[in-house]
Amino acid sequence: MEALYTAEALATGAGRNGRVTTSEGRLDLDMAIPKEMGGSGNGANPEQLFAAGYAACFHSALQSVARAQKVKIADSSVGARVKIGSNGEGGFGLAVQLEVVIPDLPHEQAQALADAAHHVCPYSNATRGNIDVDITVVND
Structure with missing residues (x-):
């Protein structure tokens, strides 16, 4: 693959309880394990960043x-929505739910666009076959 763009990020500290920064300085975030996983919840977490990236990328593909x-x-x-949980084999896995809203478009046509975007989106292509991705067209 010939790269059109390369993003760089650096995680320091204690991983999920550390800091993450990007090379150009656009992101500079304290990280924290979510309360639901036994952490403080006083920072961002990788699942939030993945959800934000996937939502933006999929919307662009749409x-x-x-x-x-x-x-x-x-x-x-x-x-x-990005979920994290046990994979049943001693590790962890992810699952994604994407909700697509396209006002004033018939549901069938909106679903067809969402399905086509799923074949274009780099996040969808990277995760296909690796994690469950559910795409639902909703009204709001």
Whole structure:
């Protein structure tokens, strides 16, 4: 693959209880284990960052597919939920739920756009076959 862009981040401290920064300084975050996992919850966590990245990337893919099909999707949005839990083998796994909102578009057409975006989105392509990703078109 020929890279169009490369992002760089550095985690320091104690991983989930440390700090993460990006090379250009756009992100500089304290990290903390969520309360639900026994931590303080007083910082960001990798699942939040993954959810934010996946939501933004998938929304961009959705808009790209809509443009290619000459479909207007004004006021569309994508929400992402990233779950972490035991994989039953001594490790952890992730699952993702994406909620796509495309106002004023018939459900079937919106679902077709979301399905097409799932084949374009780099996050979807990277996770396909590795984690469960559920894509649902909702009204709001």
